[in-house]
Amino acid sequence: MSVLEYMHTLGQQARAAGAVLAQTPTASKNAALVAMAEAMDAARPELMAANARDLEAALANGLDAAMLDRLRITDAGIDAMMQGLRQVAELADPVGEITDMNYRPSGIQIGKMRVPLGVIGIIYESRPNVTIDAASLCLKSGNAAILRGGSEATHSNQAIAACVTAGLQKAGLPAYAVQVVSTTDRQAVGHMIAMPEYVDVIVPRGGKGLIERISNDAKVPVIKHLDGNCHVYIDDAADVSKAINISINAKTRRYGVCNAMETLLVAQSRAAELLPEIAQHLQEFEVELRVCDKAYALIAESAGARVVMADKEDWFAEYLAPILAVKVVADMHEAIAHINHYGSHHTDAIVTENYTKARAFMAAVDSSSVMVNASTAFADGFEYGLGAEIGISTDKIHARGPVGLQGLTSQKYVVFGDGHTRS
């Protein structure tokens, strides 16, 4: 069987399973999720053995320590995946929810019913736990899933897939509800994103290069997340301690995450007062500052060696590292213009006590999350109450911001009549 034929077979099986899943009662989906967790618990030795094979190959191929770390499955990692499955089982089922029911002057009653998208293709890189995240969210939202993980995790992913399949079968659901692509042939991705007859939406998770390539070539809609170049703007009317705490938290809570602040903007009127103190705190975290000339004049001497002049590339940068760009701006309007021009429409925050400016910033910043007096670190499906997320969309179409179960569904119109005809 060619790779194309193989992918079409997966597609057909997914389509058939999706039709069943769309009608599957909540309790059965939850039972499958719990059974998957139990299967994982029972399969710890097999999961570890499969993972050891991947790790060995990765070592032989010279993957670096960070990659090996992402690839590694530990007992605690299995616990976390099991907990994730049980948490998704506890989330409310989005499918079938009916909202906005109203009578129209014609006498018909109309509303919207939430329904699955159908078949979701997920393409991701090394972390094997994405297999469980994706499988559980797709299943709970009534969608069939075709999962294509990184080739370096292939044995781990197949071992996890065996637990997923066991859980599905124990609950009497179609085994093809979740399929993990078994070939490591790179053509598989090309076929998967170009079969709209079998796949309704693609969610790529990985580096920007991968996502851009997929978006360019896909023949189906892509829910995508490119960069997280997040900003905090400290306004003229900012409270001192809020400004300092939010800046430190947004930058230093974690560096390698998409919701970390990458550029700090400070209103000119407050720069002399606040920047030296913020710079001093960030120095304690060994954060390198790449700063505009006005900021340089204020902090270069006091803050020491880790302060350099920014160049234009820094305003676009998603460092994912202990580096922060800093710019002094004339006012909020310059801050908004900077964010909308250089930012990535992910998450941006203002620190202010001014009611009118908080409202204006909220309306004008064109990002998937806009915050007032809160750290960008909150941009996350769990923190937002979605329960879990398949990713954070920086797109505007369909889903924006953290994408949870609801983002994997659509709404159809439902119309109730009593023999109504249209005149």
Add this chain to the structure above:
Amino acid sequence: MSVLEYMHTLGQQARAAGAVLAQTPTASKNAALVAMAEAMDAARPELMAANARDLEAALANGLDAAMLDRLRITDAGIDAMMQGLRQVAELADPVGEITDMNYRPSGIQIGKMRVPLGVIGIIYESRPNVTIDAASLCLKSGNAAILRGGSEATHSNQAIAACVTAGLQKAGLPAYAVQVVSTTDRQAVGHMIAMPEYVDVIVPRGGKGLIERISNDAKVPVIKHLDGNCHVYIDDAADVSKAINISINAKTRRYGVCNAMETLLVAQSRAAELLPEIAQHLQEFEVELRVCDKAYALIAESAGARVVMADKEDWFAEYLAPILAVKVVADMHEAIAHINHYGSHHTDAIVTENYTKARAFMAAVDSSSVMVNASTAFADGFEYGLGAEIGISTDKIHARGPVGLQGLTSQKYVVFGDGHTRS
């Protein structure tokens, strides 16, 4: 200037105008819509003259009577466009609506704010009134619009565009908020659908061929509507008069519309009782029936010459004509399977008095509108209370069913804190 440069210029101007429109107060948008209507009223002679030029060229090019009819602007047509503008002015502004505001355990308060998509590209065929529909809906939803009408309507569309621009300017809004592509070069469409830096979504309106071509080549999301192959299923438990009235209305109210019934499915247990009567009514409307063998046996003799045997193509057909496919099915399950397989996921209805079957049909039919005891003819933005529609989406992503103002918007997350940081 090349066509590419021209389209990029329109794109840049639209992007700039869109940033302004996103922040424009409701009252200013409404004032522009009303001013457009006044400008049209004052420009009746110019509109008629421009339209006369298009009609003359169309006649010379041998366009048929139906095409000429779609192209023609009458005084009543201008009245209707003016009324449309005023109706859109009266609709609630979707932009800025905040919903689902909740406190999270962390103390942040989170909700969703409705925001424009940005720049919308609309590609359509002969009817000049689409220029006004599209301009008004995009403006009210805070989006800039680039409109590309059919080349046969080019003078009419430019004359309408002049009124739109006059209205924008009178209300102090950017003239580039609505731009009508002035070149008839076909390359313009190819460029317009491949500039994601300037256009956020494409809405094509026209024949299936046009829409498929655009969907295939587009580098931006497309909100599309392919066919309307709508079904009415008469269930075992159908009420006689509802079954007859809905069948007749769904087929004969208008033939050339996407929400017209194209296939009638009848439960075997009711076929002998209902089909002859329905066939007789449809004969009075001179509707041709293309029927399965069971239906043929029931109605061929009594119903006369307009009954022929269906072939497989008929189950897929969107006739847009006084033709109806008719099939006798064993039960509701066969009806659902038929609809999901042969249908176009547009609008499908069941006629039944059975509560359990109504619920099951509602859940299982995978269409943008699913109805119980109501005519498919209701599938329409006005009837659904959207105020107006830019089209009916048969897609699942982003917008499904009639697309009104809300379908031209997205939602961003808004987070309110009091200096909250994430632990």
